[in-house]
Amino acid sequence: MLAIDHDKILTEIGSSRPIDKIAILIAMPEEAAPVIETLSLYSCDAGFDPHLGLQSYKSSLQNKEIYLIVNGVDSQYGVARVGTEAATLAAHETIRILKPDTIISAGTAGGYANRGAAIGDIYIGAKKFSFHDRRIPIEKYEDYCRGNYPCLEAPALASAFNFKTGLISTGNSLSINADEQALIDQSGAVAKEMEVAAIAHVARLYQVRVMAVKAITNLADIQADAASEFEKNFTKATQNLANALPNILNYLLGKTPKQLQTSLSIINPNPFLGKETAARESTREQYPCFPSKR
Numbered sequence: 001m002l003a004i005d006h007d008k009i010l011t012e013i014g015s016s017r018p019i020d021k022i023a024i025l026i027a028m029p030e031e032a033a034p035v036i037e038t039l040s041l042y043s044c045d046a047g048f049d050p051h052l053g054l055q056s057y058k059s060s061l062q063n064k065e066i067y068l069i070v071n072g073v074d075s076q077y078g079v080a081r082v083g084t085e086a087a088t089l090a091a092h093e094t095i096r097i098l099k100p101d102t103i104i105s106a107g108t109a110g111g112y113a114n115r116g117a118a119i120g121d122i123y124i125g126a127k128k129f130s131f132h133d134r135r136i137p138i139e140k141y142e143d144y145c146r147g148n149y150p151c152l153e154a155p156a157l158a159s160a161f162n163f164k165t166g167l168i169s170t171g172n173s174l175s176i177n178a179d180e181q182a183l184i185d186q187s188g189a190v191a192k193e194m195e196v197a198a199i200a201h202v203a204r205l206y207q208v209r210v211m212a213v214k215a216i217t218n219l220a221d222i223q224a225d226a227a228s229e230f231e232k233n234f235t236k237a238t239q240n241l242a243n244a245l246p247n248i249l250n251y252l253l254g255k256t257p258k259q260l261q262t263s264l265s266i267i268n269p270n271p272f273l274g275k276e277t278a279a280r281e282s283t284r285e286q287y288p289c290f291p292s293k294r
Contacts (some may be wrong), residue, residue: 001049004274008073009096016134016256016258017039017256018254018255018256019252019253019254019255019256020064020101020106020253021065021098021099021100021101021102022064022066022100022101022102022103022252022253023067023068023069023094023098023100023102023103023104023242024068024069024103024104024106024245025087025090025091025094025103025104025105025106025199026068026106026107026288027070027071027081027083027086027087027195028070028071028080028081028082028197029073029080029170030238031106031108031241032055032057032068032240034238034241034242034277035106035238035241036057036068037242037243038161038243038245039059039066039068039220039246039247039249040059041057041058041059042059043055043056043065044056044057044058046058046067046069046094046097046098047097047168048240052093053068053072053074053081054070054071054072054074054090054152055070055071056070056118057069057070057134059158059278060253061249061253062250062253064253067098067100069094069098071086071087071089071090071092071094071216072086073117075244081291082194082195083172083194083195083197084170084172084195085198085233086195086199087105087194087196087198087199088199088201091163091198091202092202093105093205095203095206095208099139100208100253101208102208102209102211103203103208103209103211104210104211104212104213104245105125105195105196105200105210105212105213105214106212106213106214106241106245107193107214107215108192108193108194108214108216108217108230108234108237108238109123109168109192109214109215109222110161110174110190110192110216110217110218110219110220110226111123111149111188111190111216112189112191112219112220112221113219115188116164116167116189117164117190117191117216117219117238118219118221119218119236120232120236121163121164121215121216121239121240122161122163122164122214122215122240122241123163123165123166123168123212123213123214123243124163124164124165124211125151125152125165125166125167125196125211125212125213125214126149126151126155126165126166126168127153127167127246128147128149128151128167129147129148129149129150129151129170129196129200129210129212130169130170130187130189130197130200131146131147131169131170131173131197132147132148132169132170132171132176132180132181132183132184132187132191132192133180133183134146134147134178135183139161143238144225145167146183146187147164147200147201149197149200149201149203150200150204150209151200151203151211152209152210152260153165153257153260153261154211154252154260154261155260156259156261156262157248157251157252157260161244161247161251162253163244163250166188166189166190166191167187167190168190168191168192168193168196169183169184169187169189169191169192169193169197170192170193170194170195170197170267171192171194174194174227174230175226175227176192176220178224191214192206192220193212193214196214208260209257211252213244213245213248215236215238215241215244216233216237217229217230217234218230253282
């Protein structure tokens with residue numbers, strides 16, 4: 001397996017370019033609802049292909065546009081469009097139309113208690129983004145299957161707000177089998193989710209930076225029923241995510257990836273407080289915050 005060249009990754013994601021335009025990508029409308037409320041986002045027409053069913057919202061911070069893109073609801077099955085296929089479409093359309101320099105893949109994840117995770121924890125992705133459910137037993141395909149895509153790391157941000165950090169792994173199932181768990185253990189991943197490596201794959205093609213911000217809903221190593229734990233802890237996790245994002249956005253804007261390794265800036269807590277909140281009631285009405293199985 002190829003070693004991680006962090007200097008190369010910093011070069012690929014543009015270490016000298018400050019973060020100027022952020023798009024947040026979230027899979028589930030139910031995950032997005034408290035974020036939309038907390039950030040006082042309002043619905044907008046981003047010009048996306050209507051066949052894709054993407055939902056778009058925007059606001060501004062530090063005179064910069066902030067976008068939130070939600071994968072939406074599957075028109076055939078009526079459930080949230082989770083997983084790598086929808087994430088790939090959302091990432092490509094967002095980059096093509098909105099042209100952000102940085103994407104935040106935000107949402108929920110399963111964590112590992114033996115690696116320090118607890119329900120409701122906020123994790124910032126570190127090292128790389130990889131898959132744990134792509135297996136082609138041919139040597140030359142090994143690295144391709146894993147992905148190992150560039151990750152925008154921010155240890156200074158994590159330290160400033162007491163977030164946890166670690167490698168976040170991607171797969172297309174809420175549950176997990178023995179082969180997948182072995183790959184997760186091999187990578188040392190602290191959390192597993194269903195979108196970010198697919199987003200990072202697309203973003204790398206366009207040299208767009210990707211950060212992961214994930215809230216823990218279940219503990220994969222000690223809780224056998226991932227689905228029931230996900231549902232039970234969903235509201236706590238998504239509210240923690242919503243509470244974390246204002247400070248994350250305020251911290252990131254104007255900084256370069258290199259500065260995120262060391263800079264510790266004074267942050268205005270929740271810079272979105274005091275903004276107009278007319279969109280909040282309609283957001284609650286449109287997306288009541290209840291979990292659907294993922």
